[in-house]
Amino acid sequence: MAAQSATASRSGLRSALPLLAPAYLWLTVAIFLPLSAMVFFSFMTDLPLSGKSWAFTLGNYAAFFSQSLYLTLLLASLRLGLEVTLWCIVIGYPAAYVLAKVLKGRSREAIFLLVILPFWSNGLVRIFSWAMVLREGGILDTALNAVLPFKINIDLMYSYPAVIIGLVHSYVPYMVLTCYLTLQAIDDSLIEAGRSLGASRLQVLKRVIIPLSMPGLVAGAALIFVPVVGSFMEPRILGGRTGTFYGTVIEDQFVAVFNWPLGAALSFILLAVVLVILAIASPVLRRAA
Amino acid sequence: MAGVQVSSVSRSFGAHKALDDVSIDFADGGFYALLGPSGSGKTTLLRQIAGFDFPDTGRISIGGESVERVPVEKRRIGMVFQNYALFPNMSVADNVAFGLSVRGEAKAVIAAEVQRALDLVQLGKLGGRRPHQLSGGQRQRVALARAIVTKPRVLLLDEPLGALDKALRVDMQIELKRIQREIGITTIFVTHDQEEALTMSDRIGILRDGRLVQEGPPEEIYDRPKSEFAATFLGDANIFRGDTTGNGIRLPDGTAIAAGAGATLAAGAKASCAVRPERIRIATDAGASDGDANTLKGQVSKRIFAGNNSTYFVERDGQTLKVIVQNTGADRLAEGQDVVLRWSPESTVLIAAN
Numbered sequence: 237m238a239a240q241s242a243t244a245s246r247s248g249l250r251s252a253l254p255l256l257a258p259a260y261l262w263l264t265v266a267i268f269l270p271l272s273a274m275v276f277f278s279f280m281t282d283l284p285l286s287g288k289s290w291a292f293t294l295g296n297y298a299a300f301f302s303q304s305l306y307l308t309l310l311l312a313s314l315r316l317g318l319e320v321t322l323w324c325i326v327i328g329y330p331a332a333y334v335l336a337k338v339l340k341g342r343s344r345e346a347i348f349l350l351v352i353l354p355f356w357s358n359g360l361v362r363i364f365s366w367a368m369v370l371r372e373g374g375i376l377d378t379a380l381n382a383v384l385p386f387k388i389n390i391d392l393m394y395s396y397p398a399v400i401i402g403l404v405h406s407y408v409p410y411m412v413l414t415c416y417l418t419l420q421a422i423d424d425s426l427i428e429a430g431r432s433l434g435a436s437r438l439q440v441l442k443r444v445i446i447p448l449s450m451p452g453l454v455a456g457a458a459l460i461f462v463p464v465v466g467s468f469m470e471p472r473i474l475g476g477r478t479g480t481f482y483g484t485v486i487e488d489q490f491v492a493v494f495n496w497p498l499g500a501a502l503s504f505i506l507l508a509v510v511l512v513i514l515a516i517a518s519p520v521l522r523r524a525a
Numbered sequence: 526m527a528g529v530q531v532s533s534v535s536r537s538f539g540a541h542k543a544l545d546d547v548s549i550d551f552a553d554g555g556f557y558a559l560l561g562p563s564g565s566g567k568t569t570l571l572r573q574i575a576g577f578d579f580p581d582t583g584r585i586s587i588g589g590e591s592v593e594r595v596p597v598e599k600r601r602i603g604m605v606f607q608n609y610a611l612f613p614n615m616s617v618a619d620n621v622a623f624g625l626s627v628r629g630e631a632k633a634v635i636a637a638e639v640q641r642a643l644d645l646v647q648l649g650k651l652g653g654r655r656p657h658q659l660s661g662g663q664r665q666r667v668a669l670a671r672a673i674v675t676k677p678r679v680l681l682l683d684e685p686l687g688a689l690d691k692a693l694r695v696d697m698q699i700e701l702k703r704i705q706r707e708i709g710i711t712t713i714f715v716t717h718d719q720e721e722a723l724t725m726s727d728r729i730g731i732l733r734d735g736r737l738v739q740e741g742p743p744e745e746i747y748d749r750p751k752s753e754f755a756a757t758f759l760g761d762a763n764i765f766r767g768d769t770t771g772n773g774i775r776l777p778d779g780t781a782i783a784a785g786a787g788a789t790l791a792a793g794a795k796a797s798c799a800v801r802p803e804r805i806r807i808a809t810d811a812g813a814s815d816g817d818a819n820t821l822k823g824q825v826s827k828r829i830f831a832g833n834n835s836t837y838f839v840e841r842d843g844q845t846l847k848v849i850v851q852n853t854g855a856d857r858l859a860e861g862q863d864v865v866l867r868w869s870p871e872s873t874v875l876i877a878a879n
Contacts, residue, residue: 312649429604431577432598433623436627
């Protein structure tokens with residue numbers, strides 16, 4: 237029986253090959269090749285462009301450990317990733333719940349559109365429009381002072397909160413979408429069954445809905461955490477002086493300092509750290525799910 | 526345990542009247558079936574009793590306590606859902622334990638109660654399984670155990686056997702009835718299956734278009750339906766329509782049909798008579814009438830053999846009548862044969878036109 241199903245899945249794989257091939261060819265060309273070039277770079281003393289001499293070295297990786305700045309920035313970036321992910325859960329999960337369980341028909345479509353709107357606008361435009369909102373004398377400041385009877389100064393620009401706001405805005409749709417999909421798959425009768433057994437709405441949420449939507453929360457968190465830890469655009473534009481993170485340092489190596497080998501090495505250290513975190517977290521999360 | 530009183534409950538969804546002035550008294554410890562076609566309001570009524578939805582007007586009380594505005598989690602009811610609604614993220618034992626554990630019962634108490642409930646539904650050894658590892662019938666039993674372990678005042682069942690195949694369904698009917706008797710809980714059971722309603726319940730309420738059509742013990746509804754709908758929805762019936770003659774009707778062609786004693790309507794009005802197919806005797810000759818007052822001539826158009834009985838379809842004056850004859854080994858009638866149908870007035874129910 238087991239052997240039979242193994243044969244079946246092997247022949248299934250053969251017939252599925254034409255369907256898989258385009259995606260994997262593309263991934264090989266688009267990701268594997270450039271990435272392996274970057275791995276190669278990360279072990280070089282200098283770029284082999286413009287005829288400079290170069291040699292293999294571990295120095296780029298050693299730099300990370302010899303200067304505490306990199307570790308400090310990495311920890312700051314991990315904290316940023318954690319905070320943004322948490323805010324995305326706090327903001328995105330209730331929205332996903334309402335979309336999946338409360339709204340029906342037209343109103344659901346309309347609200348859904350609002351959620352995925354950030355996806356359709358250009359990232360830079362999005363960030364610069366936040367800059368206009370958050371700076372002193374900007375839209376938020378003016379609007380609040382127009383409403384409030386006393387004078388307050390709202391200048392969030394070039395601050396850590398501004399970076400958080402910009403990143404949460406960019407990434408919250410991922411959380412809404414992944415949670416919406418798992419929440420929608422939960423049969424309403426499970427919620428009713430919980431309540432018929434005497435559970436309050438909060439108890440049903442805690443013991444039935446959240447555990448059953450855990451796969452969506454985990455998927456959303458992974459989709460958000462990883463890119464946020466390496467993010468550089470939002471920190472640079474909205475964070476200003478306070479916006480120096482691990483991602484911006486990597487970006488500097490590529491676009492400002494032209495130390496590609498160091499940039500590549502720092503990237504792979506980040507990749508390794510993120511993979512370790514996901515590996516540690518996954519059994520815990522899988523059990524919770 | 527407690528009885529349930531539903532008084533003048535109405536509920537509309539937009540322009541649609543899902544329940545229209547429904548009143549039923551569910552006696553303490555009884556097994557009650559709410560029967561009706563889809564859209565008749567039977568599930569809406571169950572949801573009002575459960576507390577998932579509140580009536581627009583009317584009162585609902587459980588054990589004498591007014592509950593029509595009490596939310597479901599405070600009503601102390603047990604409910605079994607059509608799709609069982611077991612929590613897929615929990616083991617069988619945790620599913621059953623849910624109601625006790627949200628109440629904050631001690632762990633040891635919960636474990637003992639859960640085991641007792643699982644033993645009652647004969648699943649004592651499967652507490653560690655996950656719902657997806659169970660068969661349909663087993664899930665049904667878990668859902669039942671989960672609903673009764675909290676000792677609810679009322680047990681509500683929403684088409685609980687609808688998803689099971691025929692043989693399993695009969696088993697579960699017997700099982701459900703046994704468990705209900707054992708714990709003596711007031712049980713309200715929604716079904717569209719008339720056979721299920723007849724075999725399981727002490728009383729049946731028939732609903733149609735949000736109204737209660739008739740309510741009473743199965744025998745009473747079957748033998749003395751008060752409307753053509755009740756007669757044809759619960760079991761099969763031949764309906765004759767004509768003008769009343771007081772204790773019977775006269776068909777348009779002048780044939781008189783007599784109904785049982787006690788049934789009287791003002792003469793001259795429109796009315797109908799209902800006769801169950803198994804109450805009619807069928808013969809080829811006009812023979813001695815041995816006391817049967819009602820006699821009609823017709824022609825067999827079709828015969829369906831079902832082993833222990835045969836159903837004859839008899840054409841008579843543009844109407845097709847159904848006659849069910851037990852298989853006694855006697856000569857069978859051929860299609861196309863002229864026949865005489867006879868039945869007694871006692872087997873005839875006079876129904877006022879509505």
